[in-house]
Structures are given as C-alpha cells and as structure tokens.
Amino acid sequence: MTFYFGSKALGDPSSDGVVKVAARRAYRDLNRTLRGIGTHKDRDHLVNATYDSLVSFVSGLNTVTDQSDFDERHARWCRDRIEFFTAHPHQDRSEFCLNYGQAQKWINMTLKYLAVLGCPAVEKAYAYLHVPVDSIVFDVAQEPSPGLGVARPPKQVAWSKLGEEDYLSYQKRLREATAEFYGSPLDWEAQAWANRLHQKGESA
Incomplete structure (x- = not known):
C-alpha cells in the first residue's frame, strides 16, 4: 500500500490529505492523455484546484441518498471541471481541454483508490460508484465470459x-449487466482485474 500510494496514505483515510493522495495517484492515470498540461502556465492551479474539488466531493458523500443522487453529483463535478479547464486555456495550444472521459477517470479512480484505503464516506457510497472507464474495461466488458457482453x-x-x-x-x-451477480459494478471490475492478472501469470 505504501509503495503504491506513498507514506501519506497511512494517515486517517477520511482526512483531506489522504483524499489528495488518492486524487494525485488518479491524476497519474490520465495525465498522459491531457496533452499540453505539462506546459500550461496554470498547470499547478488547474491540478491543485481539482484536488480540492475532489476533497469537497468526497466529504459530501456522507449525505448521498441513492444512485440518482450520486449520479447527479458525479455529473455535476465532471461538468464543473470541464468548465474550469475551459476557463483556463493553454497559452499555446488552442485545442487544450478536459474531456468528459478524462474527468470521469479522475474522479472514478480517486474514489476507487479511497475505497481501497478505507475512506468511510466512500465506503458508504460504494454501491453507487462508477467503474473507471478505460480501454481495458472496454475490452474486458465486451467479452461474454468472464466479461459482461457489454459493447463499447x-x-x-x-x-x-x-x-x-x-x-x-x-x-x-x-x-445493469453486473446487477445480478455482483454487489456493485466495482466488485465486477475488481474481479475482472484479478482474472486478467491471473491470465497474464499463466501465459508468462
């Protein structure tokens, strides 16, 4: 755990510091697709403000009432981040932006990491969390077994x-595809990753 998240992750999993540890690790999962962020004059402001917004989002999970409530908060966060990045254009790259796909990866991976770290607010909302969508999820989910038969x-x-x-x-x-056999979509994703690692081990 310390190797993956760093020593700061050993603190109180409900603390702002640990939430930011998860948010920073999640950023590393998408920043290669955020072309231009490395040379953006406001890079630190964009990234640090997003960490702060994730702290606020997580603290609000204690009052989530159901799936629709979570989904609306999630969508609102993604839209807000997209608008925030749009309000800070790159000084040299007019095409620079944050897409919805990147925003979902940032928040979904943050929440997934916090679930692993035992953040109480995230654990309370665990059943409502979204699967972090990426190319591997696309590939695995569309397989009939051990996937879900869900087309990309x-x-x-x-x-x-x-x-x-x-x-x-x-x-x-x-x-919908995970409802019958899994407690939550993230339970399916965890099993899918375990299967993938097992298959890689067998083929090594």
Missing part, C-alpha cells in the same frame, strides 16, 4: 474522448 460505446471513440451522453449510457449498461 459507438463510434469506437477512445475512453479519454468520451462525451457525457455516451459515458452515462455505458455506465448504465455496466450497472
């Missing part, structure tokens, strides 16, 4: 370029 979104768009409508539709299909 139309147009074969990369996960980082997903729009809100396609993302929400895909999450809904994942949730």
Whole structure:
C-alpha cells in the first residue's frame, strides 16, 4: 500500500490529505492523455484546484441518498471541471481541454483508490460508484465470459474522448449487466482485474 500510494496514505483515510493522495495517484492515470498540461502556465492551479474539488466531493458523500443522487453529483463535478479547464486555456495550444472521459477517470479512480484505503464516506457510497472507464474495461466488458457482453460505446471513440451522453449510457449498461451477480459494478471490475492478472501469470 505504501509503495503504491506513498507514506501519506497511512494517515486517517477520511482526512483531506489522504483524499489528495488518492486524487494525485488518479491524476497519474490520465495525465498522459491531457496533452499540453505539462506546459500550461496554470498547470499547478488547474491540478491543485481539482484536488480540492475532489476533497469537497468526497466529504459530501456522507449525505448521498441513492444512485440518482450520486449520479447527479458525479455529473455535476465532471461538468464543473470541464468548465474550469475551459476557463483556463493553454497559452499555446488552442485545442487544450478536459474531456468528459478524462474527468470521469479522475474522479472514478480517486474514489476507487479511497475505497481501497478505507475512506468511510466512500465506503458508504460504494454501491453507487462508477467503474473507471478505460480501454481495458472496454475490452474486458465486451467479452461474454468472464466479461459482461457489454459493447463499447459507438463510434469506437477512445475512453479519454468520451462525451457525457455516451459515458452515462455505458455506465448504465455496466450497472445493469453486473446487477445480478455482483454487489456493485466495482466488485465486477475488481474481479475482472484479478482474472486478467491471473491470465497474464499463466501465459508468462
């Protein structure tokens, strides 16, 4: 655990510091797709403000009432981050932006890591959490076994370029497909990753 998250993750899992540890680790899962962030004059402000917004999001999970409530908060956070990045254009790259696919990866991986670290607010909302969508999830979920038979979104768009409508539709299909045999979509994802690692070990 310390090797993956660093020594700061050993603190109180409900603390702002641990939430930011998870948010920073999640950022590393998507920043390669955020082209231009490394040379952006406001990079630190964009990233640190997003960490702070994730702290606020997590603290609010204690009052989540149901799936619809969580989904609306999640969508609102993603839209807010997209607008925030849009308000801070890159000084040299006019195409720079944060896409919905990137925003979902940031928040979903943060919440997934916090679930692993035992954050109480995230544990309370665990059943409502979304699967962090990426190319591996696309590949595994569309397999009939041990996947779900859930086709990837139309147009074969990369996960980082997903729009809100396609993302929400895909999450809904994942949730419906996992409902019968898994406690939550993240339980399926954890099993899918375990199966993938096992298969890699057998082929090594």
